[in-house]
Amino acid sequence: MTVADAVSLDRADSLAFARKRFRLPAGTVYLDGNSLGALPVATAERLRATVEDQWGNDLISGWTKHGWIDVPKRVAAKLAPIVGAQPNELLIADSTSVCLFKLLGAAVRARPDRRVILTDARNFPTDTYVAQGLAEMLGLELRAVAAAELAAAVSDEVAVVTLSHVDYRSGARNDIAAINLSAHAAGALTVWDLSHSAGALELALDGTGCDLAVGCCYKYLNGGPGAPAFLFVAERLQAELQPPLQGWMGHAEPFAFDSEYRPGAGIVRFLTGTPSILALAALEAGLDTFEGVSMTDLEAKSAALSQLFIDEVEARCGDEVQLASPRDADARGSHVSFAHANGYAVMRALIARGVIGDFRAPDLTRFGFAPLYTSFVEVVRAAEVLAEIITDRSWDRPQFAERLSVT
Ligand SMILES: Cc1ncc(COP(=O)(O)O)c(C=O)c1O
Incomplete structure (x- = not known):
């Protein structure tokens, strides 16, 4: 496909309006919205108003005057659809x-x-570390199996099954409804990590029988670097579950300053400490970028962008790179990885040419397609630059071999 052909795809894109909601640097093709979402146009003013107008003028009365105390729930409501x-x-x-x-x-x-605790052996490391620590502390067993074997591995010994919806390396998608069904049939609960799907794929947490879930808000949800996360607890479980981190914000009456912990009613018991109002203000601007966006259309665009990238890279690079993601769009999330023996240097060379993706050891160049703002022209341009770098071996320079602290 030529860049001119891609222009017509962008013209026909029913989500093209959403790109105007982001500030994207000219001359950059940003394919890393799966790691850090782009900056929404509205964020700077939202932060300024929270700092200067609310905090600056109203000081501590902001907690009631501006409803800061309810912001974790109010912003979460914007995530619900x-x-x-x-x-x-x-x-x-x-x-x-x-x-x-x-x-x-x-x-x-x-x-x-x-x-x-049953988990995917290739889950994101922080998920594994958290589960390991909890298992050690409580004298439980953390059992790790391949994602494809999880459903069959649930037994009456298993308290909880935990895994990611979309694999952070390959982008392979796990079947939420099927794994929930198997877990429930054996009497276990499930905890999903939705970091690589929330904001890019159409999810139905209630419709697919999810019990519990978490996810990053700084990726496709555009909340900004280090944005607070989200957690989901199905309504049917809220009264039964007791959070292990009992903080005052989850107490039934935080300002009663009671010395005994009494969990608040409903989801609020999963709060722990004082919410970060500035971070929540930025996140709210991030979630507002989804206003008027159909999640069905968003997922369809995600699939079209990633498919175009696979086709263009394979046509231009041949077997110099190997697809490390599922070929079938229904089986993958919104990022695509290609393996290359010198993947790190290739990615550094791409970034030097203005095409920003990232690298996952040992050899994966990873490209994320944020359907709210990635265009088809950018996808073709990225494939074109990748092919040039591979053909002219411009990745093979000492400055691209040197490892940075964040990859
Ligand atoms: C699947 C997954 N879970 C969790 C995290 C990190 O979570 P945290 O917000 O605790 O840094 C990441 C970060 O990239 C991730 O990809």
Whole structure:
């Protein structure tokens, strides 16, 4: 496909309006929205108003005057249509790792006669570390199996099954409904990590029988670097589950300053400490970029962008790179990885040419397609530059071999 052909795809794109909601640097093809979403145009003013008008003028009365105390729930309500949940099933809090600890802890506490946490052996490392720590602390077993074997591995020893919806390396998608069904048939709970799908794929957390879930808000949800995470607890489980991190913000009456912990009613008991109002202001601007966007259309565009990239890279680079993601769009998320023996240097060379993706060891060049703002022209341009770098071996320079601290 030529860049001119891609222009017509962009003209026909029913989501093209959303790109205007982002500030994207000229001359850059940004294919890393799966790691850090682009900056929404509205974020700077939202932060300024929160800092200067609210905090600056109203000081501590902001907690009531501007409703800061309810912001974790109010912002979570904006996430509800994006992930297919009810507003009272979501909260914004902490980081993904901490939210995962809270939900895994609550899940094992609800199944005291079961000794196993079952996980995907190739889950994102922080998820594994959190589960390892919890298992060691409580004398449980962390059992890790291949994602494809998880459904069959659930037994009556298993308290909880935890895995990512979309694999951070390959982009392979796990079947939420099928794994929930198997887990429930064996009496286990599930905790999903939706970091690589929320905001890019059409999710139906209630419709697919999810119990618990967490996810990053700084990727496709555009909340900004280090944005707080989200957690989901199905309404049917909220009264039964007890969070392991009992903080005052999850207490039934935080300002009663009671010395005994009494969990708040509903999702609020999963709060721990004081919410970060500035971070939540930025996240709200990020979630507002989804206004008027159909998640069905968004997922369709994600599939079209990633398919075009696979086709263009394979046509231009031949077997110099190997597809490391599922070929079938229904089986993958919104990023695509290609393996190359010198993948790190190739990615550094791409970034030097203005095409930003990232690298995952040992050899994966990874490209994310954020359907709210990535264009078809950019996809073709990225494939074109990748082919040039591979053909002229411009990746083979000392400055591209040197490892940076963040890849
Ligand atoms: C699947 C997944 N889970 C969790 C995290 C990180 O979570 P945290 O917000 O705790 O840094 C990442 C970061 O890239 C991720 O890809």
